[in-house]
Amino acid sequence: MLAVCLACSRDVRSDGTLEGLPPIWPDYAGVTVPCNIAPLDFSYLGDEPCRLLVGDRCLKGKDGCFIIPKRLWRAQMAADSLQLTVQVCRDGKWLSYQPFTVYVSRDEVDPWISYRLVPPGYQGWQMMGLYQRELAGYTERAIVENRMTGGNCMNCHTYCNGDPEKMVFHARASFGGTLLVNEGSVEKLNTKTDSTLSALVYPYWHPSGDYIAFSVNKTLQVFHSHDPNRIEVYDEASDVVVYNVHTHEITWSPLTKAAVALFLLGTGRESHAPGV
Numbered sequence: 001m002l003a004v005c006l007a008c009s010r011d012v013r014s015d016g017t018l019e020g021l022p023p024i025w026p027d028y029a030g031v032t033v034p035c036n037i038a039p040l041d042f043s044y045l046g047d048e049p050c051r052l053l054v055g056d057r058c059l060k061g062k063d064g065c066f067i068i069p070k071r072l073w074r075a076q077m078a079a080d081s082l083q084l085t086v087q088v089c090r091d092g093k094w095l096s097y098q099p100f101t102v103y104v105s106r107d108e109v110d111p112w113i114s115y116r117l118v119p120p121g122y123q124g125w126q127m128m129g130l131y132q133r134e135l136a137g138y139t140e141r142a143i144v145e146n147r148m149t150g151g152n153c154m155n156c157h158t159y160c161n162g163d164p165e166k167m168v169f170h171a172r173a174s175f176g177g178t179l180l181v182n183e184g185s186v187e188k189l190n191t192k193t194d195s196t197l198s199a200l201v202y203p204y205w206h207p208s209g210d211y212i213a214f215s216v217n218k219t220l221q222v223f224h225s226h227d228p229n230r231i232e233v234y235d236e237a238s239d240v241v242v243y244n245v246h247t248h249e250i251t252w253s254p255l256t257k258a259a260v261a262l263f264l265l266g267t268g269r270e271s272h273a274p275g276v
Helices: 002-006 070-076
Strands: 032-034 042-044 050-054 057-060 081-090 093-096 100-105 112-117 129-134 140-145 154-160 163-171 177-182 185-189 203-205 211-223 231-244 249-251 262-264
Touching: 112 154, 129 154, 154 203, 163 203
Parallel strands: 032 100
Antiparallel strands: 050 057, 050 081, 081 093, 081 100, 112 129, 129 140, 154 163, 163 177, 177 185, 203 211, 211 231, 231 249, 249 262
16 A cells, blocks of 8 residues: 555546645745746655645655756746645545645846855864855855865855955964955965954955955853853954955954054054044
8 A cells, every 4th residue: 555655646636635734844835936946845744655746747755855856847937836735645545735835036046155064063163165056956066175174164255245256265273364365366364463353253345345344353162061052152352354455454443443553464564543
């Protein structure tokens, strides 16, 4: 009987209906998606054999997971919406949950997204990297992985207006420094000075691409013995500075630091400049 339930025949039938929408994860019921988004694969959270009806196609669920073929998904994206129906097999009968709708916007999603992949937890950073993924599919490519740099930490990456030609990220420990990609050139900066709390930390680009605002932080960790959140990270002190990507200068504002100064990276020279 189980083999019959797992079959996905051409003549897909329903032996009855179930109340409500199916328990699925992620819950895509009623969402609106860009017309070029990758297929929304998802899982049925129940234990029964299951299948998915997409248009006139029937897809078997493998361990509760539904993988929608890209060609079938693209054909469905041509309409303004699509209906998906989850069926489950109980006592040899296929029962249908209420169908749910995914709406389609004609606006397209940006082609790529970048992110850092790191194992969960505070001790699993020895294997990590920065990656990019095509949002119209599932193609993933590495930008940089720390297996190339002795297993060090790398983080805090950001782009100017989403432009991959203007990017900054940090490397810690071995090969530590701030990596700046600026229209074809790559620079490694040592941004710790005698006049700052730390090396540059969290960045945000000015829209012009000429400046990057950074926080500088004295960050500490506290480990709890009884709280379920074992670790807590906090700042003992912090400032905000602005880095000029052309002159390699860091400037402070009176609004973010008591002493207004201008420091030339790598020169060891400091000059006070009121009103900077």
